Amino acid sequence: MISARSVWEDIVKIRERSPLVHNITNFVVMNNTANALLALGASPVMAHADEEVEEMVGNCAALVINIGTLSAAWVGAMEKAMLRARERGVPVVLDPVGVGATGYRSRTAGGLLGTAAVRIIRGNASEISALVSSGTKMKGVDSSVSSDSASGFAHTLSGMYGCVVSLSGETDYIVQGDRRVCIRNGHPMMPRVTGLGCSASALSAAFAAVNEDAFAAAAHAMAVMGIAGELAAREAKGPGSFQVHFLDALYGLRVEDIENLLRIDEN
Numbered sequence: 001m002i003s004a005r006s007v008w009e010d011i012v013k014i015r016e017r018s019p020l021v022h023n024i025t026n027f028v029v030m031n032n033t034a035n036a037l038l039a040l041g042a043s044p045v046m047a048h049a050d051e052e053v054e055e056m057v058g059n060c061a062a063l064v065i066n067i068g069t070l071s072a073a074w075v076g077a078m079e080k081a082m083l084r085a086r087e088r089g090v091p092v093v094l095d096p097v098g099v100g101a102t103g104y105r106s107r108t109a110g111g112l113l114g115t116a117a118v119r120i121i122r123g124n125a126s127e128i129s130a131l132v133s134s135g136t137k138m139k140g141v142d143s144s145v146s147s148d149s150a151s152g153f154a155h156t157l158s159g160m161y162g163c164v165v166s167l168s169g170e171t172d173y174i175v176q177g178d179r180r181v182c183i184r185n186g187h188p189m190m191p192r193v194t195g196l197g198c199s200a201s202a203l204s205a206a207f208a209a210v211n212e213d214a215f216a217a218a219a220h221a222m223a224v225m226g227i228a229g230e231l232a233a234r235e236a237k238g239p240g241s242f243q244v245h246f247l248d249a250l251y252g253l254r255v256e257d258i259e260n261l262l263r264i265d266e267n
Helices: 004-017 030-040 053-057 072-088 103-115 125-132 147-161 196-210 214-235 239-252 255-261
Strands: 020-024 043-046 062-066 092-095 120-124 164-168 172-176 179-183 264-266
Touching: 004 030, 004 196, 004 214, 004 255, 020 030, 020 053, 020 072, 020 196, 030 043, 030 196, 030 239, 053 072, 062 072, 062 196, 072 092, 072 103, 092 103, 092 196, 103 125, 120 125, 120 196, 120 214, 125 147, 125 164, 147 164, 147 172, 164 196, 164 214, 172 214, 179 214, 196 214, 214 239, 214 255
Parallel strands: 020 043, 020 062, 062 092, 092 120, 120 164
Antiparallel strands: 164 172, 172 179, 179 264
């Protein structure tokens, strides 16, 4: 069962253990996701060179694969890293940024999913839909459909790859098999800030590093994202200051914040 207590217990573990999270991510969000991980208590590393990814995965507690700014060299490094993670039993989170926007992104995402099993796929409604239905189109890398309308695709995708699917939107859906959680935290300003979706994927990896139940890890991460967003919005005057207050909210998150703000339906 997902609860305020279970979320807080994992936050404490992250702060105590400072798990190393290896990110092969995009140029746009490297700074954002590194700071989000640090604020929560994890330890980020950004390494994408083909010559070192296998060695880096050998030292990490979780791996994030994010296809936001693709190149052939990076795809090869991602495949190497995923295979090494499989050997070590390291949890892998895939963020299929913009899948469906171009054929290259769609082929790459499909190829990566065929390379090695992932624990969590975390994406917006259009991305999750596009991984199931080739008819789904993206508006750049932004979602053009609601999370509510894509929840069925999330269930289908989870069955296809035997993994947790974390679908973000106005309501976040975390699904795996017959398990489903709806998290209703967050703030309308969040989609106005570049990289918060990618930060959600990075935090999902941090939670997966300390919790073997990938379903719980994904749910805890999205709850923390939403609650930190609500706390940040209380102080922010716009998207620029929101980013600063969001990091501060992650850093100063208390058990009382989780207990007072968590809005979750589990069925």
